[in-house]
Amino acid sequence: MTSLSVRDLTKHYPLRGFLGGERGVVRALDGVNLELGPRETLGIVGESGSGKTTLGRCLLRLVEPTRGAVLLDGEDLLRLGARELRARRRLIQMIFQDPFGSLDPRQRVGSILEEPLQIHRLGDAASRRARVLELLDLVGLPAEASRRYPHEFSGGQRQRIGIARALATGPRIVVADEPVSALDVSVRAQILNLMAGIQQRLGLSMIFIGHDLGVVEQVADRVAVMYLGKIVEEGLCTDVLARPLHPYTESLLAAVPPPPGSTVLARSAPRGETPDPAAPPPGCPFHPRCPRAQRVCSLEVPALVERAPGRLAACHFPAQSVV
Amino acid sequence: MAELPLLEVRDLRVEFPAGGGWIEVVRGLSFSIERGEAVGLVGESGSGKSASALALLRLLEPAGRQRGEIRLDGKDLQGMTERELQEVRGGRIGLVFQEPMTALNPAISIGEQVAETVRAHRRIGRREARFEAIALLERVALPNPSRRYDDYPHQLSGGQRQRVLIAAALAGGPALLIADEPTTALDVTLQAQVLDLLRRLRDEMGLAVLLITHDLAVVAQLCQRVLVLYAGRLVEEGPIDAVFSRPAHPYTEALLRSVPRLGQPAARGQMPSIPGSVPDPSSLPAGCAFAPRCGYVMPICREEVPQLEAPGPGIESRLAACHLRRVLG
Numbered sequence: 001m002t003s004l005s006v007r008d009l010t011k012h013y014p015l016r017g018f019l020g021g022e023r024g025v026v027r028a029l030d031g032v033n034l035e036l037g038p039r040e041t042l043g044i045v046g047e048s049g050s051g052k053t054t055l056g057r058c059l060l061r062l063v064e065p066t067r068g069a070v071l072l073d074g075e076d077l078l079r080l081g082a083r084e085l086r087a088r089r090r091l092i093q094m095i096f097q098d099p100f101g102s103l104d105p106r107q108r109v110g111s112i113l114e115e116p117l118q119i120h121r122l123g124d125a126a127s128r129r130a131r132v133l134e135l136l137d138l139v140g141l142p143a144e145a146s147r148r149y150p151h152e153f154s155g156g157q158r159q160r161i162g163i164a165r166a167l168a169t170g171p172r173i174v175v176a177d178e179p180v181s182a183l184d185v186s187v188r189a190q191i192l193n194l195m196a197g198i199q200q201r202l203g204l205s206m207i208f209i210g211h212d213l214g215v216v217e218q219v220a221d222r223v224a225v226m227y228l229g230k231i232v233e234e235g236l237c238t239d240v241l242a243r244p245l246h247p248y249t250e251s252l253l254a255a256v257p258p259p260p261g262s263t264v265l266a267r268s269a270p271r272g273e274t275p276d277p278a279a280p281p282p283g284c285p286f287h288p289r290c291p292r293a294q295r296v297c298s299l300e301v302p303a304l305v306e307r308a309p310g311r312l313a314a315c316h317f318p319a320q321s322v323v
Numbered sequence: 324m325a326e327l328p329l330l331e332v333r334d335l336r337v338e339f340p341a342g343g344g345w346i347e348v349v350r351g352l353s354f355s356i357e358r359g360e361a362v363g364l365v366g367e368s369g370s371g372k373s374a375s376a377l378a379l380l381r382l383l384e385p386a387g388r389q390r391g392e393i394r395l396d397g398k399d400l401q402g403m404t405e406r407e408l409q410e411v412r413g414g415r416i417g418l419v420f421q422e423p424m425t426a427l428n429p430a431i432s433i434g435e436q437v438a439e440t441v442r443a444h445r446r447i448g449r450r451e452a453r454f455e456a457i458a459l460l461e462r463v464a465l466p467n468p469s470r471r472y473d474d475y476p477h478q479l480s481g482g483q484r485q486r487v488l489i490a491a492a493l494a495g496g497p498a499l500l501i502a503d504e505p506t507t508a509l510d511v512t513l514q515a516q517v518l519d520l521l522r523r524l525r526d527e528m529g530l531a532v533l534l535i536t537h538d539l540a541v542v543a544q545l546c547q548r549v550l551v552l553y554a555g556r557l558v559e560e561g562p563i564d565a566v567f568s569r570p571a572h573p574y575t576e577a578l579l580r581s582v583p584r585l586g587q588p589a590a591r592g593q594m595p596s597i598p599g600s601v602p603d604p605s606s607l608p609a610g611c612a613f614a615p616r617c618g619y620v621m622p623i624c625r626e627e628v629p630q631l632e633a634p635g636p637g638i639e640s641r642l643a644a645c646h647l648r649r650v651l652g
Contacts, residue, residue, distance in 0.1 A: 047510035048481075154600035155368070184367040185537055186616075189581040189596030196592035211511060214583035218594055241586055255515040257540035259584045261567035270512045273480045 002073055002091065002172035002205060004059075006034040009068035011054050015278055026278045028054040029065070030229035033304075036173065041199065041206040043220030043237060045213060045252070049274045051229040052209045056177045059207070060094055061085060072173070090120050093171040095195075097178035099158035103150040109136075109161055110146030116168040135164040138198060156187035163195065167202070174199075175207045180215060192218050213256055217241060222310075225249050228277055228285040231304055235311040245313035248286045284316065292317045327397045328355035329498055329531050330379075335391035337374045337383065341605060345388075348374050348604045350555035352391070353631075358498065361525050361532040363542030363563070365578075366552035369601050372535050375552070376503045379533075380412050395499075414444050417492030419485075421504040426488055427476040433487045434460070434472030440494035459490040463520060482513040489520065499531045500524070506541055518544045539582055543567060551575050554602050554612035557631055561641030569652045571634035571643035574613045576651050611646070619647055 011029040014022050029051045036042050046052040057063040059070055061077060070077040077088060096102040103112060113132045117123060123131060133143050139160040150158055159179060166174055179195065180188040196219055199206055210216045216223060216237070223240050225233040225248065233246040244250045251270035272289035275281055281288050287297035296316050304314040337349035349371040356362050366372035377383040379393055381400055393400040395415060400408065412418065420426050428436060437456035441447070447455070453472070460468035463486040476484055485505065492500055502521065506514040522545055524530050534545055542549055542563065549566050551559040551574065559572040570576040580595040589595065599616040602608065608615055614624040623646050634643040634650050641650075 047512065154603075156600050184601050185539075186367055186578055186581055186597040187600055189583075189594040190598070193592045193594055193596055200592065212583075213511075214585045217585065217588045218583050219591070237588075251512060253585070255512040256585050257515070257518070257544050259582055260539040260543040260563075261579055270515065273482050273513060274510070276480075 003038055004034075004036040004092075004173055004205065004207075005069075005071040006032060006036075006059070007069040007071065008033060009055065009058055009070065010066045011051075011058055011063060012066045024278070027229045027280065028277060029058060032068075032226075032229075032231055034224065034231070036205050036207060038205055039199075039203050040222065041208055041220045043216035043223040044207060044209045044226060045211065045216050045223055046226035047211060047252075047274055049228065049277050050226040051277075052211075052226050053177055054229075055226070056094065056175045056207065056209050059175055060089065060092055062094070086119075090122075090169040091171050092173040092175065093166040093169065095159075095162055095166045095174060095176040095179045098182050099155055099162045100150075100182070102162055103158060103165075105150055107149075108146065109141075109148055109150065109153075112150070112161065113146070113164055113168055116165060120169050122169065131168065135168055138167065139164045139194060154187070155183050156191060159183060159191050160194065163191075163198070167198070171204070173205045173207070175209070177209045178211065179208075181210070181212070188215070195219060213241065213252060225252070228274065228280050230285065230314065231312070232286065232314045233312065234304070239311060243319070245307060245311065245318040246286075246315045247290045247292050247317075247319075250319070251289070284314075326358075327394075329358045329360075329396065330356040330533075331392070331394040331397075332379070333392040333394075335375065335378060335389065335393065337371065337378045337387055337389045339374075339387040346605050348387075348555050349378065349389075352552075352555075352557060354550055354557065354560065356499065356531050356533060359525070359529040359531055360548065361521075361534065361546040363546035363549045364533060364535045364552060365537065365539060365542055365549060366535075367537055367601050369554065369604055370552040371555040371604075372537075372552050373503055376501055376533070376535050379501065380416060380418065381408055382412070410444070413440060413492070413497075414495040415498050417495060417497035417500045419488055419492045419500065419502040419505045421507050427484060429476050432473045432475055433479065433484075434468075434474075437487065437491050437494055440491045444495035456490070456494070459493055460487070462493065462524075463487075463490045465490070481509060482516060485509065485513070485517055486520065489517075489524075493524070493528075493530075497530065499533065501533045501535070503535045504537070505534070507536070507538070514541070521545055539567070539579060551578075554607055555604060556612065556644065557642070558613065558645070559641075559643045560631070565641060569650045571638075571641060571647075571650045572613075572645045573617045573619050573647070573651065577616075577618070611644070621646060 009032045012025040012027055015024045015026055017023040044052045058065040110132050113135050114128050117128045132146055136143055136145055141160055180191050208219050220237045223237045224231045227248050233249045255270055283298040283300055284302050287293040302314045302316045304312050306312050333353050335349055335352040338345040338347045352375055364372050378389045434456050437459055438452040441452045441455045457468045465486045506517050525532055546563055549563050550557055553574050559575045577597045597616055602612055610625045610627055611629055614620050629644045629646045631642045631644045634641055634648055
């Protein structure tokens with residue numbers, strides 16, 4: 001069974017000054033540790049600047065991490081040469097947010113889906129064609145879709161094509177970066193249901209990156225909340241949303257508007273904004289916005305500590321209710 | 324005599340050229356907004372919501388063309404000269420768009436940009452305009468407005484830029500603010516802050532708001548009334564509470580069900596969903612445009628376009644364009 005372990009994954013971008021000299025670094029991703037079990041879906045939640053997209057890209061080395069390890073069945077992807085990496089990418093694939101920008105408009109859908117098979121030298125021409133039809137069927141598109149171009153499809157259908165492409169090589173792990181954010185509200189649920197169904201049928205593990213807690217909750221077993229390049233809270237999705245330990249998670253939950261039609265009034269908006277990742281505050285990165293901040297919070301970075309089995313939080317004063 | 328509505332739109336139609344002909348993307352939109360009222364115009368891609376917003380200010384000519392009546396304080400904008408229109412835009416009607424970065428000029432300080440807008444609509448000196456701009460920046464709760472006056476847009480965060488844009492939209496002393504997806508590009512915590520601000524402006528200044536969005540939850544946070552657009556037509560209209568608790572159009576009902584509810588996830592892979600996709604304006608089905616996706620579809624729905632009517636006897640405050648002619652749920 002395939003599993004993924006991420007150790008101390010870090011991505012620093014050098015900040016260049018006016019004359020090209022280094023003026024420090026942006027810690028886009030700062031020492032992230034994660035475990036993904038077989039058939040599990042891990043949700044990664046955060047706002048812009050949280051590092052969630054960088055994390056997804058570093059896992060596949062679409063962005064080269066500064067340091068750390070990404071262990072796929074014990075083998076570190078970061079230590080592989082280009083050719084070995086390409087071979088392993090068969091097993092870990094990505095679904096992107098934008099089904100418009102991520103499909104080549106001049107290629108027919110059939111050849112978009114066949115391309116990964118050619119790159120990985122999987123099967124002969126006949127079996128590749130059969131695989132394309134199988135993939136279209138898997139994502140609920142008719143066989144004749146293979147002869148058409150991406151622009152002939154709606155946003156939801158294009159995302160189905162993006163999913164089929166990610167599944168072409170038979171990956172064990174799929175990293176989905178905001179896969180429904182660009183879609184119309186009325187087609188989001190279709191795509192989420194499709195992804196959940198495929199995951200169960202194929203026994204995939206999935207990392208689902210999103211900013212919308214309500215969406216992530218629909219697919220994720222566990223969730224990790226990110227803030228300024230770090231994981232600040234992690235646990236079973238139901239636990240984290242019902243009993244958040246970290247004040248940042250609390251404020252994220254408070255900011256979600258109540259569902260339309262409910263009689264619940266909106267809670268007050270959390271104060272402040274995510275700081276500039278190039279100049280993070282000292283100590284706990286959330287302390288300037290935190291209602292529970294004490295002196296220690298501006299001095300010491302809280303470690304991500306297990307507070308209850310499987311429940312982690314990086315906070316000097318986590319909520320008590322859970323333990 | 325009853326007071327005139329602030330804005331009254333009658334049979335607005337918008338067309339764009341395509342493939343040698345014209346495609347109608349707004350197909351006979353009628354509604355009104357009272358003074359101080361916040362109305363949500365909800366729709367997905369291809370619904371015509373953004374084209375409607377631009378058409379209200381006659382901003383889409385000559386790329387597209389429009390017909391119908393748009394009466395502001397009883398005066399039809401369709402008959403106005405470009406000069407008169409320029410006074411309305413940013414004057415009686417303020418505009419806020421989705422993208423806070425592209426809507427500001429990167430080479431001019433944010434204070435100057437607000438002050439310029441003030442001077443475009445009122446004959447006052449530079450000094451006075453500066454004071455006025457600082458007051459407006461204070462009104463939208465930009466921290467330290469007199470110190471931030473000389474900052475350039477890139478020195479501000481996304482949320483602060485959106486506040487500056489709202490300040491500029493208020494500079495002409497509008498009675499109506501048209502906000503097109505003002506929170507869509509923002510993070511969830513900033514979205515909550517901008518909604519707080521719009522709510523406060525509505526209450527404190529008696530500002531009417533037309534909020535254009537795809538997000539029902541956002542509408543529920545700000546508006547008293549909602550208009551639901553589908554494929555260029557209004558399919559439902561009514562007070563927020565009534566429409567959201569007991570919708571009268573199957574599209575509204577399905578849309579409400581497909582919004583995930585935090586803390587109440589559906590069984591894995593079984594979220595309520597709407598089959599199919601939003602129709603392309605160039606190839607609309609006959610009859611009701613929602614019929615191919617509708618769970619209640621009847622034979623008549625595929626033949627006859629339903630008229631916008633009260634969804635049952637005695638229900639005066641609501642309208643729905645559905646052959647069912649009843650409240651659902």
